[in-house]
Amino acid sequence: MPELPEVQSVVDTLCMKKIPGRRITGASVYWGKTIADMEPVDFCKKIKGRTIRQIIRRGKYIVFDLSGGLTLMIHLRMTGRLNWEFRDRPRNKHEHVILNVGATDTLRFQDTRKFGRIWLTGEPEKILDRLGPEPLEESFTIRRFLTMLHTTNRQIKPLLLDQRFLAGLGNIYVDEALWESGLHPQRISSSLTRHEVKALHRAIPHVLHKGLKNLGTSLGTGKSNFYLPGNRPGRNAEELNVFRRTGLACPRCRSIIARIVVAQRSSHICPTCQKKQP
Ligand SMILES: [Zn+2]
Secondary structure, three states: OHHHHHHHHHHHHHHOOOOOOOOEEEEEEOHHEEOOOOOOHHHHHHHOOOEEEEEEEOOEEEEEOOOOOEEEEEEOOOOEEEEEEEEEOOOOOEEEEEEEHHHHHHHEEEEEOOOOOOEEEEEOOHHHHOOOOOOOOOOOOOOHHHHHOOOOOOEEEHHOOOOOOOOOHHHHHHHHHHHHHHOOOOEHHHHHHHHHHHHHHHHHHHHHHHHHHHHHHOOOOOOOOOOEEEOOOOOOHHHHHOOOOOEEEEEOOEOEEEEEEEEOOEEEEEOOOOOOOO
16 A cells, blocks of 8 residues: 555656646546545536646645645555556556546546545545644654653554554554564553654654655555556665565564564564564
8 A cells, every 4th residue: 555655756756747737627537436525527527627736745645736725635545546648548447537637648546446535625624634743744753752652552553554643654664664663563652662762753754765765665566556657666665674574584683574463454573673572
């Protein structure tokens, strides 16, 4: 599932293609459920003629600020991706929503597993205000993080995956950050020492920046894998230390990396570096 570095890389790619400033000249919806909270026919009617003023990321949402006070938000969920194509290229069967941009271009939402969602709304804050802080913003200080962790008694892994707690992280970068800071995913958040919080607070931006530098993580070559607009995979997979490296050696201590299940999600840990009882 695309996480902060992947979604940010999509946003950066769209901005590089100079899509902000351009006008949406029409829309087609081929799978109605992709459009959340609106009939597809209304979606097409309302979005037509709007100019894309700005594209930003908040959490795992791609947020298009449109003219006339509307916001288009896209959540890629498991397998969503955006394709930037000429209008005359035939639609592939997984492209469920197509926005015409100008006279010749299209922005296409492709999604093999169909979990992705698109919102067109005048009140984006109703969704975005539910998200926790951004881990790469300056306002996300150690002090704030310490308070956040110590006011709850949840296991650290599901807590970090909870978008209302902290926005943007998913399975890949949480596993990597926990390994880097030497924390077992089942540690209880309120039990973390100041030293451990400091290590985690350093590890989270570190793994995210590495992902950003590599334009995200693509795992394998399947259709449902993560690709940037322009069909480019991210290069971060080869720099992962534990995620999906079960049975391989820990880069730090050479112990064998194990896969365990925490809150119904698979987690990859080094049993030596990440002790359950510190
Ligand atoms: Zn280790």
